[in-house]
Amino acid sequence: MIEVIFLGTGGIKPTPERNVPSIAIRIGSEIVLFDVGEGTLRQMEIAGLNPMRIKRIFITHFHGDHYLGLAAIIQTMNLWDRRETLHIYGPENSGEFISNFLKSGYFAPGFDVVVHEITGKARLQFENYEIWTFEVSHGIPALGYVFKEKDRRGNFDLEKIKSLGLTPGPWMKELEKRKIIKIGERVIRLSEVTGPKKRGAKVVYTGDTEPIDDIVEFSKRADLLIHEATYISSEHRKDSYHTTIEEAYEMFKSSKARHLALFHRAPRYSYQEYAVAAKELCPEAYVPRDFDRVFVGGMGNVIFKVR
Amino acid sequence: MIEVIFLGTGGIKPTPERNVPSIAIRIGSEIVLFDVGEGTLRQMEIAGLNPMRIKRIFITHFHGDHYLGLAAIIQTMNLWDRRETLHIYGPENSGEFISNFLKSGYFAPGFDVVVHEITGKARLQFENYEIWTFEVSHGIPALGYVFKEKDRRGNFDLEKIKSLGLTPGPWMKELEKRKIIKIGERVIRLSEVTGPKKRGAKVVYTGDTEPIDDIVEFSKRADLLIHEATYISSEHRKDSYHTTIEEAYEMFKSSKARHLALFHRAPRYSYQEYAVAAKELCPEAYVPRDFDRVFVGGMGNVIFKVR
Numbered sequence: 366m367i368e369v370i371f372l373g374t375g376g377i378k379p380t381p382e383r384n385v386p387s388i389a390i391r392i393g394s395e396i397v398l399f400d401v402g403e404g405t406l407r408q409m410e411i412a413g414l415n416p417m418r419i420k421r422i423f424i425t426h427f428h429g430d431h432y433l434g435l436a437a438i439i440q441t442m443n444l445w446d447r448r449e450t451l452h453i454y455g456p457e458n459s460g461e462f463i464s465n466f467l468k469s470g471y472f473a474p475g476f477d478v479v480v481h482e483i484t485g486k487a488r489l490q491f492e493n494y495e496i497w498t499f500e501v502s503h504g505i506p507a508l509g510y511v512f513k514e515k516d517r518r519g520n521f522d523l524e525k526i527k528s529l530g531l532t533p534g535p536w537m538k539e540l541e542k543r544k545i546i547k548i549g550e551r552v553i554r555l556s557e558v559t560g561p562k563k564r565g566a567k568v569v570y571t572g573d574t575e576p577i578d579d580i581v582e583f584s585k586r587a588d589l590l591i592h593e594a595t596y597i598s599s600e601h602r603k604d605s606y607h608t609t610i611e612e613a614y615e616m617f618k619s620s621k622a623r624h625l626a627l628f629h630r631a632p633r634y635s636y637q638e639y640a641v642a643a644k645e646l647c648p649e650a651y652v653p654r655d656f657d658r659v660f661v662g663g664m665g666n667v668i669f670k671v672r
Numbered sequence: 673m674i675e676v677i678f679l680g681t682g683g684i685k686p687t688p689e690r691n692v693p694s695i696a697i698r699i700g701s702e703i704v705l706f707d708v709g710e711g712t713l714r715q716m717e718i719a720g721l722n723p724m725r726i727k728r729i730f731i732t733h734f735h736g737d738h739y740l741g742l743a744a745i746i747q748t749m750n751l752w753d754r755r756e757t758l759h760i761y762g763p764e765n766s767g768e769f770i771s772n773f774l775k776s777g778y779f780a781p782g783f784d785v786v787v788h789e790i791t792g793k794a795r796l797q798f799e800n801y802e803i804w805t806f807e808v809s810h811g812i813p814a815l816g817y818v819f820k821e822k823d824r825r826g827n828f829d830l831e832k833i834k835s836l837g838l839t840p841g842p843w844m845k846e847l848e849k850r851k852i853i854k855i856g857e858r859v860i861r862l863s864e865v866t867g868p869k870k871r872g873a874k875v876v877y878t879g880d881t882e883p884i885d886d887i888v889e890f891s892k893r894a895d896l897l898i899h900e901a902t903y904i905s906s907e908h909r910k911d912s913y914h915t916t917i918e919e920a921y922e923m924f925k926s927s928k929a930r931h932l933a934l935f936h937r938a939p940r941y942s943y944q945e946y947a948v949a950a951k952e953l954c955p956e957a958y959v960p961r962d963f964d965r966v967f968v969g970g971m972g973n974v975i976f977k978v979r
Contacts, residue, residue, distance in 0.1 A: 378748050379714040403744045404711040407686040427777035429747045433740075437710045440736045441685050462776050469773035470734035471812050505778050 366662045367392045367514055367566045369589065371653040372408040373400075376573070376595050376629035377430055382636060383655050384408055385430035386629055388570060388591065390512055392493050398422040399510060399570050405434035406441055412656055416441055423496065424455035425572025426507035427462050436466050443474045450477040454489070454496070456506035457482050483508060494565070499583050501574035503606040509572055511583050514565030522560045529557065566661040569622065573629060576612045584620035588661045592616060593629040597642045601631070614647035624667050625650045626659075673969045674699045674821055674873045676896065678960040679715040680707075683880070683902050683936035684737055689943060690962050691715055692737035693936055695877060695898065697819055699800050705729045706817060706877050712741035713748055719963055723748055730803065731762035732879025733814035734769050743773050750781045757784040761796070761803070763813035764789050790815060801872070806890050808881035810913040816879055818890050821872030829867045836864065873968040876929065880936060883919045891927035895968045899923060900936040904949045908938070921954035931974050932957045933966075 368391040373384035385402030389409070396418040398405070409416055416438050424432050432455075439451065453463060460480040467478070484506075489496040497511035521537060531548065537558075540546050544555045567587045571580055574593060584590045595607035602609055608616075610627060617625040627650050630639045640652045651669060653659075660668040675698040680691035692709030696716070703725040705712070716723055723745050731739050739762075746758065760770060767787040774785070791813075796803040804818035828844060838855065844865075847853050851862045874894045878887055881900060891897045902914040909916055915923075917934060924932040934957050937946045947959045958976060960966075967975040 378744070378751065379717060381714070381718045384714065403741065404686075404714055407688070407691065407711055410686060411688045429744055429777055429779065432777060433744050434710065437685070437736055437740055444685065465772045466776035469769050469776065470736055470739060472736065 366660060367512075367568070369568060369591075369659040369661060370412055370414065371626075371655060371657045371659075372405055372412060372414075373402050374628060374630070374653050374655050374657075376593070376631060378632050379404065380632050383630075385433075387434065389414055390568065392514060394418060395420055395493070397494070397512065399512075400425055400431045400572070401434040401438060402430045403433035406437045408655065409438075417445055417447060419451070420449070421452045421454065421491070423508075423510050424453065424459065425501075425509065425570070426456060426503055426505055427458065428505070428573065431572070432462075432466075435463065436469065436472075439467070439474055439478060440472055442476070443472075447474075447476045450479055452479050452481060454481045454483055454498075456500075456508050457484055458506065497583060499579045501572055501580070502577050503573045503575070507572055507574060509574065509580060509583065510570050511587070512566075512568045512570070514567070516565045517563045518555060519560030519562055521558055525558045529553070531558075568661060570628075571608075573607060575606050576608050576616050580616050581619040584616070584622045587620065587622035588667055589624045589626060589659060590617055590620060590622040591626045591628050594627040594643075595629050595631050597634065597639065597646075601633070610643055610646045610650070614650065617647070617650070627652050673967060674819075674875070676875060676898075676966040676968060677719055677721065678933075678962060678964045678966075679712055679719060679721075680709050681935060681937070681960050681962050681964075683900070683938060685939050686711065687939050690937075692740075694741065696721055697875065699821060701725060702727055702800070704801070704819065706819075707732055707738045707879070708741040708745060709737045710740035713744045715962065716745075724752055724754060726758070727756070728759045728761065728798070730815075730817050731760065731766065732808075732816070732877070733763060733810055733812055734765065735812070735880065738879070739769075739773075742770065743776065743779075746774070746781055746785060747779060749783070750779075754781075754783045757786055759786050759788060761788045761790055761805075763807075763815050764791055765813060804890060806886045808879055808887070809884050810880045810882070814879055814881060816881065816887060816890065817877050818894070819873075819875045819877070821874070823872045824870045825862060826867030826869055828865055832865045836860070838865075875968060877935075878915075880914060882913050883915050883923050887923050888926045891923070891929045894927065894929040895974055896931045896933060896966065897924055897927060897929040898933045898935050901934040901950075902936050902938050904941065904946065904953075908940070917950055917953045917957070921957065924954070924957070934959050 370389040372387035375383035384404050386400040387405040388399040390397045459482050487498045495513045499509050501507045501509045568589045569584045569587045570591045592613040594610045594613040596602040596609050643650050658670045677696040679694035682690035691711050693707040694712040695706040697704045766789050794805045802820045806816050808814045808816045875896045876891045876894045877898045899920040901917045901920040903909040903916050950957050950959050965977045
């Protein structure tokens, strides 16, 4: 079970009602940030999220509304005597951009900030989750991200245990640790006595982009696809590298993801206006507001908790 | 009459209740910004202030809470096709810092951003106001600012007009324009037929600093002294370059300014806790909240309008 917290759901510039993009995923005690628009630190304060729990920040691209909140978060970590390395991931040039950003005032963090530049498709392995990346189409280097909670083993299955002539006991703890043990002459594998794997939650975040095939590809069997849908109509979008509600819906349907959240709506729309259009154009879509929380349990177990 | 709008009244880092420092002064149709902490753009949106009306921004110093909102404001001006030059004033190194800041992402403004570095005392003359600067003591280059609305001529005085043997008429418009005219053989000066000058409003903003003599000097006869008072007690302040409530009160009393606003309170204090302490330590002081507005008319005519 992971928790997705929408810290900023608008795009381009903030409005009184919504801030610019940032999405937090809480997994265990760790917070993973995707994009960090200006004011994200304060949004975290309001949401009751502690910036010190962030180990990694993933930035989709370097337009101001997606990264300008980075410096204040790093400075606040420093104020609180952070020593742990902070890892930041982003497309090419991220290193130079962040380095310039951190030279915009009097500031020297007392911990390492390591920037990882990613081009194309990558699979990053961490303790409890993986991040998969793909390039999107936004006119500048830009990435989409898949957050994949690691699958976990199934529960012990009493029937299977009995069928091997065993009875439950302390050997089960041992087996869990070593995955394979010997009882008498018999070799027992963990998979022999447990039920099916529990699939980890899968959440996809496109960042800003036109609709592209890779979104469909990477969103297969996702529990939640957070797709940018900056504009209600292509008339408003003109030739900008963004997506309309209808196009996001097409991507969602093709991907067979379980849920769709429409993200990064333009400042010109009120929530009401946008939500009404979304209801009409893609009835299943969810239009998050700032501070909404979504619990994603894998296997389609998704709970929307609107603030 | 000018209007002071408190856009962010906290210091160091934002809290759910208050944002980091920014103060707007509205004079005619122009907005003058003093400091521009992260999130100031959104605070302006909420306050109903149009960033396009900003001609000049004055930054006290380059700690993150005082300038990190600058890039988003410039980018939004650009989005709205600004062509007019934006002038930014700050202490030494401002040019390099702002230049780095604007190289932190994909961004090229379509208008000129001119940075003016100021050391020591300066008097800057603009159409409707002057800005006076003085150095404060904050461990890094830092400035305090005086905003001085220009004095305006007094009203026409009917008694004076009569005593010169004249009657009111279209010549008054002419005189107002030229300051000196001839009626028949007689030379008339504007000052001969008008009452005393109307003193322009004077507002002082210290930025972050220890108490220093120049604050008293520059705040003489000010209508409003906005003094940092980050800490309630010197025990909390320790040896940081900040001011306590009591010290700010001392500066205020010595300066004989008319009103004192205590600014930049630390995140550790709730509004309630801080306001109670302020009431006790300096009963006349005013503790602004974000979005409070103060109308300053000069001659002590100050109206506090709490949101």
